[in-house]
Amino acid sequence: MKKPLLWRLLAILALTLLAIIIDLPGSVSWRQKIPFNADLKTGLDLQGGTHLVLSADMTNIDPADRPTALESVKQVISRRVDLYGVSEPVIQTSVIGEQSRLIVELPGVSDVNQAINLIGQTAQLDFREDLSNEGPIDYASTSALERIYNFKPTGLTGKDLKLATVSFNQGNSAASEPVVSLQFTSEGAQKFSEITQRNVQKPLAIFLDNQLVTSPVVNEPILTGQAVISGNFTADSASQLAIQLNAGALPVPVKIIEQKNISATLGADSVKKSVMAGSIGLGLVALFMILLYGFNGFLADIALVIYGLITLAIYKLIPVTLTLPGIAGFILTIGMAVDSNILIFERLKEELRAGRPYAIALELAFGRAWDSIKDANVATIITSLVLINPLNFSFLNSSGLVRGFAITLLIGVIISLFTGIIVTRNLMRFFLVKKD
Amino acid sequence: MKHKLFYFLFSLIFILPGSYFLIRYGLSLSVDFTGGSLIEFSAAANLEQLRPLIESQLEVSSLQSAGDNDFLLRTTVIDQTQHDQLITTLQTSFTDVNPIRFETVGPTLGKELLKKTLVGILLAAGFILSYVAYRFHDKKYGICAILAMLHDTFIVLGVFSFLGVYFGVEVDALFVTALLTILSFSVHDTIVVYDRIRELGKLFPKLTYTQLVNKAVTETLGRSLNNSLTIIFMLLALYLLGGDTTKWFVFALLVGTVSGTYSSTFTAAPLLVLWEEIKNKHTNTSKVL
Numbered sequence: 001m002k003k004p005l006l007w008r009l010l011a012i013l014a015l016t017l018l019a020i021i022i023d024l025p026g027s028v029s030w031r032q033k034i035p036f037n038a039d040l041k042t043g044l045d046l047q048g049g050t051h052l053v054l055s056a057d058m059t060n061i062d063p064a065d066r067p068t069a070l071e072s073v074k075q076v077i078s079r080r081v082d083l084y085g086v087s088e089p090v091i092q093t094s095v096i097g098e099q100s101r102l103i104v105e106l107p108g109v110s111d112v113n114q115a116i117n118l119i120g121q122t123a124q125l126d127f128r129e130d131l132s133n134e135g136p137i138d139y140a141s142t143s144a145l146e147r148i149y150n151f152k153p154t155g156l157t158g159k160d161l162k163l164a165t166v167s168f169n170q171g172n173s174a175a176s177e178p179v180v181s182l183q184f185t186s187e188g189a190q191k192f193s194e195i196t197q198r199n200v201q202k203p204l205a206i207f208l209d210n211q212l213v214t215s216p217v218v219n220e221p222i223l224t225g226q227a228v229i230s231g232n233f234t235a236d237s238a239s240q241l242a243i244q245l246n247a248g249a250l251p252v253p254v255k256i257i258e259q260k261n262i263s264a265t266l267g268a269d270s271v272k273k274s275v276m277a278g279s280i281g282l283g284l285v286a287l288f289m290i291l292l293y294g295f296n297g298f299l300a301d302i303a304l305v306i307y308g309l310i311t312l313a314i315y316k317l318i319p320v321t322l323t324l325p326g327i328a329g330f331i332l333t334i335g336m337a338v339d340s341n342i343l344i345f346e347r348l349k350e351e352l353r354a355g356r357p358y359a360i361a362l363e364l365a366f367g368r369a370w371d372s373i374k375d376a377n378v379a380t381i382i383t384s385l386v387l388i389n390p391l392n393f394s395f396l397n398s399s400g401l402v403r404g405f406a407i408t409l410l411i412g413v414i415i416s417l418f419t420g421i422i423v424t425r426n427l428m429r430f431f432l433v434k435k436d
Numbered sequence: 437m438k439h440k441l442f443y444f445l446f447s448l449i450f451i452l453p454g455s456y457f458l459i460r461y462g463l464s465l466s467v468d469f470t471g472g473s474l475i476e477f478s479a480a481a482n483l484e485q486l487r488p489l490i491e492s493q494l495e496v497s498s499l500q501s502a503g504d505n506d507f508l509l510r511t512t513v514i515d516q517t518q519h520d521q522l523i524t525t526l527q528t529s530f531t532d533v534n535p536i537r538f539e540t541v542g543p544t545l546g547k548e549l550l551k552k553t554l555v556g557i558l559l560a561a562g563f564i565l566s567y568v569a570y571r572f573h574d575k576k577y578g579i580c581a582i583l584a585m586l587h588d589t590f591i592v593l594g595v596f597s598f599l600g601v602y603f604g605v606e607v608d609a610l611f612v613t614a615l616l617t618i619l620s621f622s623v624h625d626t627i628v629v630y631d632r633i634r635e636l637g638k639l640f641p642k643l644t645y646t647q648l649v650n651k652a653v654t655e656t657l658g659r660s661l662n663n664s665l666t667i668i669f670m671l672l673a674l675y676l677l678g679g680d681t682t683k684w685f686v687f688a689l690l691v692g693t694v695s696g697t698y699s700s701t702f703t704a705a706p707l708l709v710l711w712e713e714i715k716n717k718h719t720n721t722s723k724v725l
Binding site: 045053055096099112113116256257258259260261262263269270271273274276277278280281282284285288289292324325328331332334335336338339342343346350368371372375376377378379380382383384386387396402405406409 | 515516517520536537538539540541542544545548552555556559560563564567568571609610612613616617619620621623624625627628631632635655656658659662663665666667668669670671672673674676677678679680681682685686689
């Protein structure tokens with residue numbers, strides 16, 4: 001056997017083994033030691049969760065400052081989501097024409113209401129002092145508007161906050177009531193002590209997003225820089241407020257313009273069905289190739305299996321977020337991967353019919369089929385690039401599902417060129433040598 | 437290529453009714469494009485019981501059954517609170533009421549997607565046209581390949597317009613993906629045939645153009661069929677066994693693959709011959725004059 005051929009076969013074998021190792025699931029214990037992702041990343045449609053598109057209201061922001069404002073909206077929302085405890089959230093900004101948007105994907109979050117409340121609130125906290133100087137206000141006789149006008153901002157806001165926590169206060173009633181405890185920064189504590197000193201025996205109001213939350217009466221100056229907000233909280237709403245305060249206020253108000261929530265069972269069921277469909281389809285294609293092309297078809301099947309192994313490994317390495325259309329794309333590329341083999345084998349038949357010896361016919365078939373294979377695949381590569389939109393052009397699609405499909409299609413085409421041509425060719429040469 | 441008129445007629449049998457449906461009814465667009473809300477829920481009830489109750493609460497665009505006790509409800513844009521209210525109302529009247537899916541797309545987003553889709557298709561078609569023209573040094577190949585591609589697009593659009601009218605199938609963002617994939621597959625298949633015409637032209641310079649095309653088509657037919665069959669196997673398996681979410685997406689790919697296989701042999705190649713004949717007739721008449 002010729003040396004280069006042997007080396008090439010060994011290289012293919014090594015690559016295949018490497019792919020198998022990467023493909024092993026995380027449940028195999030020693031697989032954990034390998035630094036690549038053990039498990040395939042799955043998209044929202046497979047795990048279940050919430051997909052939100054928020055539009056930021058930039059009317060009061062100078063156009064030059066809008067990108068910064070949007071970026072800080074993103075940071076605040078990311079912090080809130082992290083504090084809420086969502087694993088692997090996706091938060092992206094997108095600017096389309098005049099509209100500034102934020103795309104938020106929260107895997108595993110099924111309580112949409114809670115997610116929306118958490119993310120959608122601006123959370124502007126500020127302390128205001130009473131202008132009326134008449135002691136505690138009579139809530140029954142004043143309107144909400146009057147209450148706002150009766151108070152004047154003190155300059156102490158959420159920015160002066162160091163930490164907000166939920167605690168339980170033994171109120172007047174027997175049941176303990178959830179409250180939000182505030183710890184100010186040293187500067188904030190300074191402001192707070194001044195404010196409380198000049199407002200003894202007067203109400204000090206706490207506003208959240210211009211809504212009065214509570215207005216306790218200051219009994220004595222507070223110098224420690226600690227305060228408590230109480231006001232009909234449930235345990236959930238108190239912890240949400242604490243998260244929002246800790247993460248900081250949104251610089252601009254946001255509005256939800258798209259929401260999708262997908263239950264996890266829908267995803268799991270679909271994956272099971274798709275895997276089943278994929279295996280049966282793969283079996284049919286493999287059988288078809290053997291029936292049509294005999295032993296060569298079998299070699300193409302080996303190349304097809306290597307194709308599957310390498311593709312999966314690449315999915316883990318990049319990593320590709322797998323969605324349902326992505327799985328469909330992968331399954332479709334299995335059908336397309338044998339195309340180069342079919343082109344080559346048909347060509348081989350022709351060359352043999354023309355009376356050429358097998359070894360020469362083989363090389364000719366590969367050489368001549370390559371032109372068609374190359375041109376034909378360029379069209380698919382162009383289409384998938386338009387769909388993936390790698391440069392994020394705002395005039396093209398950037399939806400996760402469409403991208404998921406296109407990425408698997410692109411990877412599929414490139415790897416199938418490798419396995420369909422290089423792997424099959426070397427395998428065929430190897431068995432050709434054996435035959436002689 | 438004797439029968440090329442017959443091939444074109446055969447295509448028309450599918451394209452004409454499809455165009456009729458497209459012009460008469462258009463495509464039924466999903467909330468992805470139009471904006472609105474989609475609610476999927478299960479309930480131990482039937483459509484007749486559900487409809488009046490839901491219509492009293494929301495502006496219903498459509499209410500359909502989607503399998504055992506599963507229902508798909510489409511409405512104008514509603515928010516989470518309205519959705520929760522609806523579920524509570526249903527729960528008071530029926531048993532086993534469970535929300536499965538809730539999607540809301542604002543109307544501006546829908547319009548944007550429609551625009552992006554058109555730009556995407558034009559861009560892909562433009563790139564492919566330039567590539568084919570560049571590779572074959574002759575614009576007739578590029579133009580005929582694009583015509584074959586349009587042929588497949590029309591067939592798929594026609595089929596989905598028909599399905600929309602009779603089976604309530606909607607065209608969504610994924611359908612667009614399928615359409616673009618079909619475009620690339622159609623060209624992929626056509627290029628293989630054209631490539632063979634070019635190669636044979638070099639090998640047999642004495643053959644007439646029609647003879648060349650005939651020979652190329654005969655030689656590539658086996659490959660074209662076999663390749664399409666492997667893709668059809670995979671798609672059929674996905675269609676029959678895969679989940680509901682991708683069912684119509686896969687169906688679009690399936691229709692496109694079949695049409696793409698037909699068009700590369702029976703549309704794209706005869707078109708070249710027709711092009712050549714018209715050109716020759718033109719030069720002949722100008723000679724006579």
